[in-house]
Amino acid sequence: MERVDVAIVGGGPAGTSAAWKAAEHGASALVIEKGVPRADRDHLGPDSTDAAGMLDYWVDLMDFDPEDIPEEIILRRLDGADFIGPSETLTIEDTSIDASYPDFGFAFHRARFDDWLREEAEAAGATYRVGDSITAVETDRSGDGTRAQTHQLTLSNGDTVESEYLVLADGPQRTVTTDVLDQFLPGSRSITDHLNPRTANHIAYQEHRRVPDDIYEPHRLKFWWGYMPGHTAYPWVFPNDGDVARIGLTMPIGLDIDDFDRSEWALLREDDDGIPRGGEYIERLLELVYPEYDIEDFPLVEDRGKQGGTETYPISSTQPIESPTAAGIAVVGGAMGGTSAFHEGGDHVAVRTGKLAGELAAKDCLERYNSAWKDALGDEFTRNVTMADVVHDYGPDDWDWAFGTAERLLNRGEYSWWSILRSGLSGYRMVRLYNSTKDTFRDGGYVQLAESEYET
Template sequence: MERFDVVIVGGGPAGSAAAHAAAESGASAVVLEKGVPRADRPDRLGPDSTDAAGILDYWIDIMGIHPDEMPDGVVLSTLDRAEFVGPNEALTMRETGFDTSYDHFGYCMNRARFDDFLRDRAEDAGAEYRVKASVRDVETDLDGTPRHTVRLASGDDVAGEFLVLADGPQRQVTNKVLDRYLAFDITDRLATTKVNHIAYQEHRRLPEEVAREVEGAITFWWGYMPGHTAYPWIFPNDDNVARIGLTMPIGLDLSAVEAREKYKLLRDSDERVPQGKEYVRRLLEQEYGDEYDVEEDFPLVEDRGKTKGTETYSISSTRPIDSPTGAGIAVTGGAMGATSAFHEGGDHVAVRTGAIAGELAASGDLSAYNDRWKDAIGDEVRRNVAFADVVRDYGPDDWDRAFSIARKLMSASSNDSLFKMGKIRSGLSAARFVTNYKKTKRKFRGDRYVQLSEDEYAL
């Protein structure tokens, strides 16, 4: 049986970052990745990569990797703004309000190439990265040396003193491992159908005029489809190609939606929530159908994405969890719920949590992990959790009202940022909006945004 200092389950951003940090610190580390084929990664198996919005300027500093370090082809386009579109109101944000090391608002990237870059970086540091290494189970003996034995579907075993769980928001291995340390069923907190959103997107080539129109902007439509944190988007890439997609909660009951006639992407004939591809078609018809034939003028780019220009994937929509570090286990990235449907993914927090876990595992002591990740990304997580809580019951009219107020707030702040607002000179409605957000954020002060704390594990 092979033995390593650190065994990492999952080869996405969190797993590769953990492997890099562990190997760079002198530990032996192996990444176990089941490997999936993708149209945009034809010559190499890798993680089930999912292109999200991209990376904002201050996320770069959270992640700790500047795009200048990446090879050509990872960054597809730079951004200068975010557009938020409501049914009747709209908002443009041109700065995040943070001092950062990056000169642009952000960038969009090729996620498969980003994953390959992180993998190569880990291997260059001395880590092993294995594909077709599907994990069936993990056995842990807290008094053993090493403590963890990872059982592979192939019948092989890999042992390690420390275990980093980085298997993404579906948590196929994570839930099985953590369940053994809890007095309740792990699915009471982390059932994937309840704590994840589903996302769908298509890679389409845009007409020249439309490509120029959306260049530099990530665009989100809020209040157009029902469900908490449900929205379609367009993200510009390169060569007039854009990713057009949406995220929505799993299992939404359309019959329970109030004022459904106000949602522009619903139809009276809908008996259930439309499929992702139908939502995308309706968005394009609404925005461009008067001038273009959508299917002819916005063709799928079939050599991009996971398969034939499309991809479907899960995004964590829950609050993060602590890890049972006393057992030599760290949960990272999407598996711990640090990524978020509210900011469309979270490669930056995945990389950062993975790097912290790898560094500490290499040092021989994971006990500081839960404090370290909170110090590194706590403000980011708390902000997203608070915003998501504030807008939980928003409908189309609420989004219009919010965007109208937000424009006033940004004007009062003398900049184009929603994250850092100055004195409120915009009336009672704006004051109430900010007060509600600050009150909600206080509710999650300290580490109260954590939904499963370390002291709940029985070791």
């Protein structure tokens, strides 16, 4: 049996960052990644979700300098984003959060990003094994004299690996995380009460399509809100390389169309007998937004992604959980519910939580992990969870109200009393609602399962 200090389940950005930092701080670190084939990668690699946008301040949250990011992973510099409601649009050129990255952000090649993290981890001395999945983990809390506890991991090829620390980085599917954490929850409680992939996740679908020159905006992100039903359900366009854009959408899993008034939503039709599939939604969006073009003017680019230019993934869309660090376990990235469907953002959270877990495991002080990620990412979680809560039941008219008010209120990214006065009662209501909701999530109130609830 192979023995390592830190074993990591899953080799996405979270797991690879954990391996990188664990190795850099002197631990033996092994990543086990089940491996997924892609049209744009000539070997098996992690399940890179290929819709990748990075905002300026996320670079700081990942604890990178802007110069650390290799040029070859950046596809486009971004200047701003448009949030388009049924009749109001909010345009922003500034995230309004201090950042060392000079532009609004960048769109990047996610498979190359993941491959770069892997190279860094391997250069630091970590081992990255791809092609077999972890099928079971057994934890022995009694340790073996030199190790505080041991985890025995079984691979699909029958091999076993033993480690002192376990980093769970298996993404929002939580193929291993669920069983591992359940053993520490009392009675019949299960981690799926909090992080059931059917309810805690959204589904994201995207297509790579060429876009006619005169409507392609290569430096802007575009989001349409109030067009399709469901909590945080929206289509988007991310610029990619050349004239190619990734056109996709995010929506909750398992919606029932009869819960919605079809006439209220621009992308539904009266005769829909179910929620449209991702591809259908995208065709409807393009027809609606660019009526002077036919769908054939946006040809699918088939040599990208995972399935003829299209990709479907789950995305974690919930509040994060703490880890049972007393058992030598850290849950990181998407597995901990630490990403947000609200703005698709998660790579920054994945990288930072991974880095922290890897470093603290290597230094034998994993018990500091929960407070460390809250210190590093608490403001980001508070913002995301607050926004998702505030807009939870928004319909098309609410989005128009919000975008119209925010457009007047934000004054190019700055809250000021002057702008509040100018936007009148509507702006006051918006700021008050946001702040009062935020108060409920402050100081770690966004955590949905605390370490104290585990029996370790």
